[in-house]
Amino acid sequence: MDNDNNELREQLSKEVIRIGEWLLSMAKKDSSGMWWETMNMDLERNITWRQSESIYSGVSGIVLFFLELHKFTSDPKYMTTAVEGMHWVLNYCEKNPNTYYSFFTGRMGVPFTLLKMAEATGESRWAEKALEIARPCTSFLELPYLIGDLINGSSGTVLVLLHLHAATGETWILKAIDAFVKHLVDSAHQGPKGLYWDRSDKCISGLCGFSHGAAGIGWVFLELGHYFQNEAFYHIAQQAFLYESLFYDETMKNWQDLRKGIYNDEDEEAHRKAYLENNLEFFTRGSDMNAWCHGAAGLGLSRLRAYELFKNKNTSNDDNYNYKLCELDITNAIEKTTQTDIDYKDGIPLFILCHGRTGNAELFLKAYEIFNDKKYLSLAETVAQKALDYRKEKDKYLSGYRDIGQEEDTSLFMGTSGIGYFYLRLLAPHETPSIMIPTINTTITGREILSTHSFITISPLDMAKQLVKKYFKRTLIIAEKCLPEELTDFFNNVRLDINPKTIPLKHSFITFMEKTIPSMPPKVQSYLSDIFSLEREKIKMDEAIVSHSLLNIKEKIYNERAKKLVETDTDTFLNLTLILEPETCIATTDWNWNLANEDEWVNNINLEPDTYPLLLKPTPFGIMEEPLSPMSYTILNAFEKGKQVEAARQETIDAFESLTPEQENMLTGKIIQQIKQALLVGILIEVER
Secondary structure (H helix, E strand, C coil), X not given: CCCCCHHHHHHHHHXXXXXXXXXXXXXXXXXXXXXXXXXXXXXXCCEEEECCCCCCCCHHHHHHHHHHHHHHHCCHHHHHHHXXXXXXXXXXXXXXXXXXXXXXXXXXXXXXXXXXXXXXXXXXXXXXXXXXXXXXXXXXXXXXXXXXXXXXXXXXXHHHHHHHHHHHCCCHHHHHHHHHHHHHHHCCEECCCCEECCCCCCECCCCCCCCCCHHHHHHHHHHHHHHHCCHHHHHHHHHHHHHHHCCEECCCCEECECECCCCCHHHHHHHHHHHHCCCHHHHHCCECCCCCXXXXXXXXXXXXXXXXXXXXXXXXXXXXXXXXXXXXXXHHHHHHHHHHHCCCCCCCCCCCCCCCHHHHCHHHHHHXXXXXXXXXXXXXXXXXXXXXXXXXXXCCCCCCCCCCXXXXXXXXXXXXXHHHHHHHHHHCCCXXXXXXXXXXXXXXXXXXXXXXXXXCCCCHHHHHHHHHHHHHHHHHHHHHHHCHHHXXXXXXXXXXXXXXXXXXXXHHHHHHHHHHHHHCCHHHHHHHHHHHXXXXXXXXXXXXXCCHHHHHHHHHHHHHHHHHHHCCCHHHHHCCEEEECCCCEEEEECCCCCCCCHHHCHHHHHCCCCCEEEEEEEECCEEEEEECCHHHHHHHHHCCCCEEHHHHHHHHHHCCCCCCHHHHHHHHHHHHHHHHHHHXXXXXXXXXX
């Protein structure tokens, strides 16, 4: 903090000590150490108090505050408090095994805090404990539906592993980083431009933003690129930022918050009303939120780091273009955050780190650190003064649960210890490390040890291959056999950059295949175009999805209607006119490309063509591809343009020869059962009268 502002400095100094003393008064002690209960909200929005080891809302986060408070005051009782807190955390971890190794909200925050303990005390035992607790972290990869986001997912785990390796140099960490990077690359989705992660039926599209969206994951790739000096990771970061550029809204002066979930009865009613009224804007336009977790304040942090890393690079023209876009995003983010956190007149005065004004002010502090311009420091000071004034008036700070939790919370990201951490950041911005964006300031030494780690050392060419493989896995495997030289030339010439004029990678590959396949021998043409056409069709269907949350409510409404239809009497059901759901597609291939039979794909070239029907159906999580039996194909095909159930039943029966009455009866039962099942899962729908 600027020493010229002595009055504010004195207020902040007194307040951080007051917060420290308040936290001490709230602490509990037992034989394992010192701990705090923090606020939690259940599914019914009731506030409870619980114990946890996490940084976000547990003891590790409060320990981080006390470490910085000790650094600021040199009072030994604050270090004693931090040590006692870590003893409790270690005991808690020992008694509560966990595979949830996220950074901020899970077990991986403990090794991060232990590294800070080692740094503050100079005692290696803390770093040894950090390694011990982090070592099983790859079990996180075994969880079903593991997401990539920074706060809850695999990218945050990578970040802590980078900090661990930078501090200890342990070789096993590299293998773990390699595995997590593979997960992040494999789970990336290509948008109309750029990359995003974590599809959900509760979002319009993959989220923008720092803690839950592309910005945070892109930032982790910046840190990977910096630490390992690997350009491929910088390319991925730039693609994440390019994706977010699609959702910058000039009227909001913000990047859209793309969450559109159903969490309660009111949400469901709003979704149903919008769907039934064909209100497409409801499902396709995000909201305006500005916080570390969603919006300009957090997103701007990722661009500041990109600016910091790119400004000293020897750049090509394209890289200069990337650099200028980062500058523009930084300007927009600071403008929006000034509007919401400095110029505001209304709204709940929330000052927590996660989605409050002190968390947003981290953008100003980082801008001050990077640009050394006191105007940014002054903005952060203004936020601090507003927080101090509010505390003086109300005698407390609101928790992150706002009006639901009337008591103060103790936690780092949702409570008062985080506000205290911000004050310490402001008092000594160059000495107090950011917890909102904890960067890696070193690069790896001894690069020869990296040679066995294929994803840490991945080249831009191989990174492009991995991203194409997401959509064209079968086509790529066949193309590598049939046209290896042409394929290598394509990947040697393709670039991943942030220029919005660049054709998206998957479309570059489509163009390449469309030009190349006709030059192949006739047998190879038939064979290769068969699977390429299928995978290209799936991309078209996926790109036609305008909103993942729209698909979600549509499926709910279809299912409710279907349940009523399948419960009607037999005669009524047979007279229903049904049609294949318009966005669902029946496709056929000449060879069997079943996703479960990877070992057999290459052998198809030795087989004669046949007919292999497939059902392709859009879902919030991607295009479902399901092989169809001959009978299922016949049934569904009958409804492609709409047909009465009885007529479709008879058409399917006629496809079989010489049936006895008993066989026809049995087959009719199976046909009706399949039609009802197709109705219930939204493959068939009733024709509107």
